[in-house]
Amino acid sequence: MSDRQPLVQVRNVTVQFEDRLVLDNISLEVFAGEILCILGESGCGKSTLLRVMTGLLPPTSGEVWIMGQNLWAVPEQQQRQILRHLGVLFQSSGLLRSLTIAENIALPLQMYTHLTDLEIMEIVRLKLAAVGLSGSEALLPAELSGGMQKRAGIARALALDPPLLFLDEPTSGLDPVTAASIDQLVLEFKQIFGTTMVVVTHDLESTFTIADRVLLLDRHTHTIIAEGDPHTLRNRTDHPAVYNFFNRLAKLER
Ligand SMILES: Nc1ncnc2c1ncn2[C@@H]1O[C@H](COP(=O)(O)OP(=O)(O)OP(=O)(O)O)[C@@H](O)[C@H]1O
Ligand SMILES: [Mg+2]
DSSP states (O other): OTTSOEEEEEEEEEEEETTEEEEEEEEEEEETTOEEEEEOOTTSSHHHHHHHHTTSSOOSEEEEEETTEETTTSOHHHHHHHHTTEEEEOTTOOOOTTSOHHHHHHHHHHHHOOOOHHHHHHHHHHHHHHTTOTTOTTOOGGGSOHHHHHHHHHHHHTTTOOSEEEEESTTTTOOHHHHHHHHHHHHHHHHHHOOEEEEEOOOHHHHHHHOSEEEEEOTTTOSEEEEEOHHHHHTOTTOHHHHHHHHHHHHHHO
16 A cells, blocks of 8 residues: 555644534545545544535644645645645535525636636536436426435536545435445446545445445544455454444434
């Protein structure tokens, strides 16, 4: 693994909200072309970590390096340039309720490019087709099902063809068939476009389908307690917290 260049490096990141410690001295790397899943119980800080990595929340201390640049130390203009390379799906899909699906997906294109309205609409059409939502341009988010909203959120995250995609709970709240179709979409992006992805999830089935590597965050120590191939971690009988996480969750899901 050492011969691979990390696209993202999180170095000694700590996040504290007033007197509440959420992440304690977290370090991790994301390598080009991989799907890294971040796992952990509810409230352990997965979304917080993603927010720090995607320019939404400055860490209390520590650094985030993206493609060789120190995200939280560069001037604002340069930070914007870095963020242009990231696609983000928020946990709640993050679609603006008063805008149509097409307008939502057009937002990053209007923000970061000088394309004409016609060119933007063509890209919107292509992205909607890529996530299987052709024809839903004029609908409002509320008119879509939960799974379709996730897809629309992914289409928006893909608008600028980002080499790096961050997905926060892409399959949560979905039925198993819809969840599996999102997993297939994720695998397709990896295979066709070589997109590097960081996926926050508590869906073990999805993890086993898509992850090249996983990190397990712990709510009590606020640290990463395990890292590696999910199939190997599942059988770590020498590490009770890791074993319990994979096996207790597996039981709950059935
Ligand atoms: N802006 C904030 N101010 C204060 N506390 C916060 C803030 N954001 C998150 N927290 C707290 O940090 C902890 C981690 O939250 P986070 O949303 O990162 O967890 P999570 O692992 O994503 O959980 P879930 O699986 O439920 O989405 C929680 O205790 C939460 O209440
Ligand atoms: Mg979360």
